[in-house]
Structures are given as structure tokens and as C-alpha cells.
Amino acid sequence: MADEVETAMRAIAFSGGTLDRADGLREDAAALAALVADGKLLEMEGIAPLLDERGGLCWGAAGAGAEAAFLGRDHAGRGHFAPIPAADAANVAPPDARLWQAMARIAPEELALYGLARSLAGWHARHRFCAVCGSPTRLARGGWQRDCSGATCGAAHFPRVDPVVIMTVEHDDALLLGRQPRFPPQRYSALAGFVEPGESLEEAVAREVFEEAGVEVGAVRYVASQPWPFPSSLMIGCEARARGRELRIDAKELEDARWFTRAEVRAAMRGEPDAPFLPPPPHAIAWHLLDRWLAGG
């Protein structure tokens, strides 16, 4: 059972990276310099990937003077680095459709590597200044830290990872799915929301489902997780059981929410032409949550 979850997890987009992050080398300036000397630098346009004709990531030589973040070493011990982009609006923007299409062609382990590079690079672009005192910050620990340059502050800042709960909500044999205004036409997906300070994962699931759909849930069960580099979320997939079906939809969060039968969810996941909705895309953990629910998880 646990092994099944582990196997399923490896197929989830943006996970399954194969580099050794070699945490111990991050503060070893000499080791990092040696890795840079014959290392590989991911080619990005801001935080978007450049792709070759076969759809693979493009790599140049590290070693030039520009700042870079150490992603890890491959099996041969070779260092991989991500460039640090300028702090402009494009580097904070969500991915566009062109990017989704390109990413569908990248091999899974390359997608995991790109996701890490995108999250780290985007974090650097958005953290040029110290949130404590406003002084400029500078890159430290191979790109895994930024230090305040202020004489009296000197705060250390670390890459941000934002936990998000995303959940299927079941009642009898039906599934509650919602539609955000920004979704493509017809798409319904699992409800989701950021975990807030002062709550457990299970409390976050219950709060979000009640806030967005007015539905109270009982038991909550963890299923799987996914790093999601837009900009740097950790999607935590759960299953929840609803105590009833009555909906009170928060129109600020959702355009619609509905209960779908098992047959309707199956038709949608199979892409049948008369299915009542379009499912989430396969690179999203929501797709895996629906797939697992159909399999009787």
C-alpha cells in the first residue's frame, strides 16, 4: 500500500528529480568553484525554459561570471546550475499556454529539474531586498540563501515553499469539484487553498472546503504530494468525506461547484465527448486524485 503510493507518486509531474542536491557542498566555496568550472548551466529566458528541437532542456557551460544557483550533481558528479534572472515582472508571472505545451515534451526527470530551477530562480528574482530592513540582499550558500547586506540587520533568508492543500471531497458515490473563473471553459477540478499559519493540514482541508463550498467534512486522509513551481508551492493531495451535499458557493473563489457521479467523472477522465466537464490536466496532482478516486482508492 505505502509502496503503491510511492510508485504512483513518482509519476507525478515536477517530482522525481535525479540530481544529488549535495546539501553539504552549498557552504563549501572551494567545492562549489570546482563544480562551476566544468558545470552545466540551464538556459532560461527569465524563468521560462529554452528547449531544443527534441523538446529537451538546453544546457550551456557554467563558469562564466554570472550568479547561479547550485541545483545538484548528476551521477557522474557534474554540477548543474540555474541562472539568476533579473527582478522584473515577467519573472513573477504565471506560466502561459505556450509553456504548458513545451513542458509536455520534457522528460519527467528534466521537468523536475526545471521546476526546481524555476522555483529557485524566481525566488531570487523576488528577494533582492531584505524584508526585515529593506537593504539589498546577496546570494549565499550556492543559491540556497540570501543574506541581508545591512550593517545592523544581517538577516538570512531561505527559499520559500508554500504548502497548499488540494482535495477530493466525496459523499456517497459522488465527488465535489469546483470551477475557478480563470479555468479554461468546462474545466472542473479539486478544491484547493493555501495552508495558513496556525492550522494542521487536516484543519486546512476542512476550512477550505467549508469556505469555498459550505460543505463540512469528517475524515481527511493524505494521498500524495507534488512540488508545483508557480511560483513555489507544495501541493498536498488529500481525500475528504463530506457530511452532506448542500452547497453554499463562495462566488469570490469559485464560479461554480457541483457534485459529479462516478460515471460522470469516469467519462470526463476518459475524454468522452458527452462528458459533463473537462478534467484537470495530467500534470496536475488533481488529475491523480480523480484517477485514484475512480480506481476506488
Add this chain to the structure above:
Amino acid sequence: MADEVETAMRAIAFSGGTLDRADGLREDAAALAALVADGKLLEMEGIAPLLDERGGLCWGAAGAGAEAAFLGRDHAGRGHFAPIPAADAANVAPPDARLWQAMARIAPEELALYGLARSLAGWHARHRFCAVCGSPTRLARGGWQRDCSGATCGAAHFPRVDPVVIMTVEHDDALLLGRQPRFPPQRYSALAGFVEPGESLEEAVAREVFEEAGVEVGAVRYVASQPWPFPSSLMIGCEARARGRELRIDAKELEDARWFTRAEVRAAMRGEPDAPFLPPPPHAIAWHLLDRWLAGG
């Protein structure tokens, strides 16, 4: 089974808050003003709690001119607020022993409320400036956002929650526990570490156990989670199975790590005088992980 986990979870310190966070009111200035008018303001010294003679939290009247963060409404609909402290070093410092002792006397739902207040207040104290451009920020959405005041930037910033994996590692009938240099004498506890960008929870568990102890793990299973307001972590408790017992300890992270037998862990958790180590304190999720492992999970 899931209901058991839910029940166990409620007993975990800092979770189990009973306020309605009323997310929808955070951007409703008129509603917030009405709640402030007869609301309650938590009394804190910086981010430390003030306690009355019975060990309860102290509350004053909200409504004064000072900035405050909206924590939520109680069953009677009354607003609860946390004061925003000055941005000084004390508000970034970890808790001291005096604070742990005081917290042991607070009722569980009050401890959850204080944890939320501490995380939010500390976040405000450490985010007076915009990390994107260095301009001052100002409180927004009832204290759940800070907005950049820069004319060309205008970035919105949200409270940070840092996911941390913490795990029991089992091999046959023994448990791997480690000792950080900052621990009180004799204490051993579960290994733990921050989730990094570009990895799932399960990958983070495997990476941390390998980095800190040189042990490879196979199956990883989620157990329970805990909000941990020092300053604002989400502790994600897991169980992992080791593939072997050979240790290679990272001396920068751990002072020691050892395999303990079930009898040794039981003796420690019971506080027996000849136990080979002191267990983690009951307010830490590590205590629950050890307790669950002893119960045969």
C-alpha cells in the same frame, strides 16, 4: 482508521483552534471595523504571551488605534485580534524555557490561538519591507497580507508557512533517532528538515534521512501534521522504513544518531530512570510519532 488519526491529531499542541477565521471578512473594511469596535486584543510582549494567574491568555479591548491582525470570530461572533509588534530582534528569537513552561499551562484551544497570533505577529515584524523592491510595506486584508508601498512595484506579500518533514525511521524493530547540538542533555528525537523547492514530501523525507544519517529509506507514510509557531513551520510527520542500519552521521546537523530498540524507546517515553535517552517533549509532534510507533501504528 482515518477517524483515529483525526482524533489523535486534535491532541497535538498548537492545532485545534476553535475560532472561525472568516476569510471572507478580511477584505471587508466595514465588517472589520465593526469587529474591532467590540473586539478582543491578545496581550503580548513582542511575540511572547502575557498570562494571568490561572495560566490563561490575557485579552484587552481592540478598537484602539494600533494595527492588529484579525484572528477570527468566536462562537458568539466576537472578533479576536493580535497586536503587531515592533520589528526588533526579540520578535525573531526562538522561545526560551520560560515560555515553554508558561505554555504548558494554557488550554489547548488557547495554545492554538496563541500559536496563530505568534506566527502572524512575527511575520509582520519581519516583513516591514518589500523583498522585491525594498520599499516599506503596509498591512492589508485584516493582517493576512502586506502590500508594497512602492509606486512601480506594488507587490502583495502573504504570511509564510514553511513545511518541515519530521520522521520516525524504522528498521526491523528499532527506531533511528538523532540528537541536535542545541537539545537538552540526553534528548534524542525524530530527524527533521525543511522541504525544499522541487521535491515532494516523500522525496524530502528520503533526502533528509540520507543527508543527516546516511540511511536510505523505502516506503514513506504520512502520519499527522502540526502547526509550529517558531516562527511559522508546518510540521509534517511521517514514518519511513530504512533499507539498512549503517549510519554515516552529518556532524554539521547532528551530534549523534542511534538505533534504539522498542524496549529502549518505551522506557524513555515512560520516563523510566534507567532509560537510555530523554524523549522529545509532549507538545512536539515527534512525541506523537514515537508514541504511535510504540503502539504498533
